[in-house]
Amino acid sequence: MLESYVTPILMSYVNRYIKNLKPSDLQLSLWGGDVVLSKLELKLDVLEQELKLPFTFLSGHIHELRIHVPWTKLGSEPVVITINTMECILKLKDGAQEDHESCGSSSTNRSTTESMKSAVKPRRVQQSASPDPDLPPGYVQSLIRRVVNNVNIVINNLILKYVEDDIVLSVNITSAECYTVDEFWDRAFMDISATDLVLRKMINFSDCTVCLDKRNASGKIEFYQEPLLYKCSFRTRLHFTYDNLNSKMPSIIKVHTLVDSLKLSISDQQLPMFIRIMQLGIALYYGEIGNFKDGESEDLICHSKDMLGNITGVEDETSSVMQYPTQYINQDPYLHQDDDQQQGWVSWAWSFVPAIVSYDDEENDSSGTSDGTALHQQKSQSLKDPIISIGFYCTKATVTFKLTEMQAESSYYSPQKVKSKEVICWEQEGTTVEVLMKGEHFFDCQIGFVGCQAMCLKGIMGIKDFEENMNRSEEEAYFFNCGENLSAKGMTYLTNSLFDYRSPENNSIRAEFILDAAHHKETYTEIAGMQRFGAFYMDYLYTMESNSGKVSGNQQDLSSAKSEDFGSVQEMSTKSLIVGPVNLRLDSSAVHRIMKMIVCALEHEYEPYSRTKPDIMDGNKTMPSSEEVASLEEYIPTRLTTFTVLKCTIIIPVAEFNLLDHLMPIIMGEKNLSGLLNATSFQPLRPLPSIRILVDKVNLEHSVPMYAEQLVHTVSSLGQPSDNLLHYCYSHCYLKIFGFQAALTSLDSKGLYCFPVPVIPSFSTAVYGKLIKFPKYWTKRAHVPLTEYIFELPNLTIQATRAQTLLLQTIYQSWCHPVGNVSSVAVNEALLNEVFQTSACECVRMSSAEKVALGKKDLVNFHDFKEAPKRSKCLQPVCYLNSKV
Numbered sequence: 001m002l003e004s005y006v007t008p009i010l011m012s013y014v015n016r017y018i019k020n021l022k023p024s025d026l027q028l029s030l031w032g033g034d035v036v037l038s039k040l041e042l043k044l045d046v047l048e049q050e051l052k053l054p055f056t057f058l059s060g061h062i063h064e065l066r067i068h069v070p071w072t073k074l075g076s077e078p079v080v081i082t083i084n085t086m087e088c089i090l091k092l093k094d095g096a097q098e099d100h101e102s103c104g105s106s107s108t109n110r111s112t113t114e115s116m117k118s119a120v121k122p123r124r125v126q127q128s129a130s131p132d133p134d135l136p137p138g139y140v141q142s143l144i145r146r147v148v149n150n151v152n153i154v155i156n157n158l159i160l161k162y163v164e165d166d167i168v169l170s171v172n173i174t175s176a177e178c179y180t181v182d183e184f185w186d187r188a189f190m191d192i193s194a195t196d197l198v199l200r201k202m203i204n205f206s207d208c209t210v211c212l213d214k215r216n217a218s219g220k221i222e223f224y225q226e227p228l229l230y231k232c233s234f235r236t237r238l239h240f241t242y243d244n245l246n247s248k249m250p251s252i253i254k255v256h257t258l259v260d261s262l263k264l265s266i267s268d269q270q271l272p273m274f275i276r277i278m279q280l281g282i283a284l285y286y287g288e289i290g291n292f293k294d295g296e297s298e299d300l301i302c303h304s305k306d307m308l309g310n311i312t313g314v315e316d317e318t319s320s321v322m323q324y325p326t327q328y329i330n331q332d333p334y335l336h337q338d339d340d341q342q343q344g345w346v347s348w349a350w351s352f353v354p355a356i357v358s359y360d361d362e363e364n365d366s367s368g369t370s371d372g373t374a375l376h377q378q379k380s381q382s383l384k385d386p387i388i389s390i391g392f393y394c395t396k397a398t399v400t401f402k403l404t405e406m407q408a409e410s411s412y413y414s415p416q417k418v419k420s421k422e423v424i425c426w427e428q429e430g431t432t433v434e435v436l437m438k439g440e441h442f443f444d445c446q447i448g449f450v451g452c453q454a455m456c457l458k459g460i461m462g463i464k465d466f467e468e469n470m471n472r473s474e475e476e477a478y479f480f481n482c483g484e485n486l487s488a489k490g491m492t493y494l495t496n497s498l499f500d501y502r503s504p505e506n507n508s509i510r511a512e513f514i515l516d517a518a519h520h521k522e523t524y525t526e527i528a529g530m531q532r533f534g535a536f537y538m539d540y541l542y543t544m545e546s547n548s549g550k551v552s553g554n555q556q557d558l559s560s561a562k563s564e565d566f567g568s569v570q571e572m573s574t575k576s577l578i579v580g581p582v583n584l585r586l587d588s589s590a591v592h593r594i595m596k597m598i599v600c601a602l603e604h605e606y607e608p609y610s611r612t613k614p615d616i617m618d619g620n621k622t623m624p625s626s627e628e629v630a631s632l633e634e635y636i637p638t639r640l641t642t643f644t645v646l647k648c649t650i651i652i653p654v655a656e657f658n659l660l661d662h663l664m665p666i667i668m669g670e671k672n673l674s675g676l677l678n679a680t681s682f683q684p685l686r687p688l689p690s691i692r693i694l695v696d697k698v699n700l701e702h703s704v705p706m707y708a709e710q711l712v713h714t715v716s717s718l719g720q721p722s723d724n725l726l727h728y729c730y731s732h733c734y735l736k737i738f739g740f741q742a743a744l745t746s747l748d749s750k751g752l753y754c755f756p757v758p759v760i761p762s763f764s765t766a767v768y769g770k771l772i773k774f775p776k777y778w779t780k781r782a783h784v785p786l787t788e789y790i791f792e793l794p795n796l797t798i799q800a801t802r803a804q805t806l807l808l809q810t811i812y813q814s815w816c817h818p819v820g821n822v823s824s825v826a827v828n829e830a831l832l833n834e835v836f837q838t839s840a841c842e843c844v845r846m847s848s849a850e851k852v853a854l855g856k857k858d859l860v861n862f863h864d865f866k867e868a869p870k871r872s873k874c875l876q877p878v879c880y881l882n883s884k885v
Helices: 003-017 023-032 044-051 095-104 106-127 137-149 270-285 295-308 318-323 339-345 347-351 357-366 370-383 517-523 526-532 555-559 563-568 588-602 626-634 660-667 708-716 723-728 802-816 829-845 848-853 857-862
Strands: 034-041 055-068 080-092 152-164 167-181 198-214 229-241 252-267 387-407 417-438 442-456 478-483 536-546 569-579 582-585 638-645 648-653 688-695 697-705 730-747 757-772 787-792
Touching: 003 023, 003 044, 003 055, 003 137, 023 034, 044 055, 167 270, 198 270, 252 270, 270 588, 387 588, 417 588, 442 526, 442 588, 478 588, 517 536, 526 536, 526 569, 588 660, 626 708, 626 723, 688 802, 697 708, 708 723, 723 730, 730 802, 730 829, 757 802, 802 829
Parallel strands: 080 152, 252 387, 569 638, 582 648
Antiparallel strands: 034 055, 055 080, 152 167, 167 198, 198 229, 229 252, 387 417, 417 442, 442 478, 442 536, 478 582, 536 569, 638 697, 648 688, 688 730, 697 730, 730 757, 757 787
């Protein structure tokens, strides 16, 4: 009967993760078609073992679990698993405790792992029971595969909480549903066929709310902050491509998520906690927080610590220590995946879908023979290294920063309430985050967005600059603008995603991926990135290759390789960041809001996740062999970062108010004892003189050796290292600036900028510098320079009249000399007339060629001055450049 095949599969997973279940009662309920279980406790130790994350579960329970099995229509209707109210609380594991338990009691952990493995084996034997004689094995396998591929999972009221220090991060999802869809992404009962080796699924998340609150010393939250994210809905499309019907693992996995509107709200009290959570993610990514996979790896790590000392990230370098010599110890997190880690990160989610019965049969049958072992290794290798594409897409995102203040109620016993005020807002359109990886030898991450802008909201620090009664224009509130408008750009940010109707997956075509470094660089160029996005584009590429081709994802092959073959492994890491045309106005309102955010971010007492370890000099340096030196001469892995700004316009006006003396001491680490000013009004200064800076292009290149300490330790032990080896022991920085020019301009009462008066005509410059890594190893090498700088400036011209110089001095003093109130800032009107009126008359009489020669090309673009009438005297400042920032 079908019950004898389907029931053990469902029972195995329910019994595996839920405590105190009676298999007999569960089996009877399943045969009836419906199961209802209430007040269930999760097996937290099993979850921690499965997830393999540096988190521990404090609690986990399910209020109600429902399983519906349509026995009479099992081939056409899905099995529905419904979870009502699931809550889990996590916290970060204690690193010191983990280190002690890993190195001190690895045998206990290994015995626990072995007992869990032995506990899993009977389940597989039970699954692989002899097939029913009335049902052919092929039919059973096909039917079970259809059942598995069409399981619907519904979670109502999912609550996840993470606690650390005084941080309480909670995620509440009202409803989440996962179901199978057809080629049009509509709900359907589908199966993999020989003509269409594809499985598609959809996950819908409704009303996702994220809260970030602070708890006191007793662990209670005194007052609740406004949610970071409130009732956000998004949908995820999953696309699995198989090589054949017998494939146990898809060869291509695509998981793409689309959010139409994302509105984040961060208060001054939430900002340091939010940064702390971001730092946690970065520390996990770079392996700065150790977590151990099983007892065997722990033994190796303890031994490696004795051999290599405390190297950063060594806790996650189980496989790398085995594969590479000490000068090539890997520190990239996505290369730290041993077999168990891949099972925990890549195959973990897939393991929740029960395996096909025949797979367990083959595995059990082949475990007793050497040929079977080889076959199993071949199969396990074929299951590894699928092409994984993960994408996140957001149509419009808004981040609002708020300042809060406590307000007590009229009654003494009434609780305190928090009143918030929005001060700054960031708007972003067309956001894309894409990750493409294949095993250990290829990883690529691309981030981009089409357009963004920032604006000031309401007043700040007692200055009512953008309050409702100030009547400041909406255009003046925007102080930052970059990129293009999404309506004009189109949906280019969704290119080749599962939400793009032109993508290969949506046209029944097998997608092709670029997994070669050279081809990748030719395709994803700076021009291609700007054409797709326009505002910002980042491409982070990591590859690991060998002289004979790509390195296999099977680490057992590398660990068994000969030591002389290690030099053939070549790693490369490149990061390119491109910023499109940028317009930035650093006025008082914008600067004080940015500085206030920095002050709020620094107001915390959190310990860093990774601490700088003391430098320990190794007095007994071992000379590297000639083979190792030759390998280093041939190739040394480096990290290359390039940052490019294509066009930049910066305007720095006179400070209309200056309270930096209250902010800078806190940023510099000093105590600020003076109270804030309480200004009740703000009168904008008009005309407002400003400095306008234009830069055609800025390019910054930075390169550093990938494994600096190991490399420097090896090279410094050589008697006469070559220039090539010494070159790679430095971090190199090269800054190039093209078309830099500065001018004076003025903002009138209509929000229009007057024509610029050149102060510094266009010029280009370049700066090169290098800094040796780990100078402690070079103290006895006087001939090796620690630093070196080269500055190149072909020509520089500064031209300014006395009036222009005085105006520059006024702008400088307004920022450098704090003032008590707004009215004390005064701009000499006669000085402005002398600077701008005289220049206006000269500009009118100039020809187009003369303006170009003086760096006034922007004037020519807006007006034809050859037809302008000649004036003997300017009555008022005339605005010829009718443009807004």
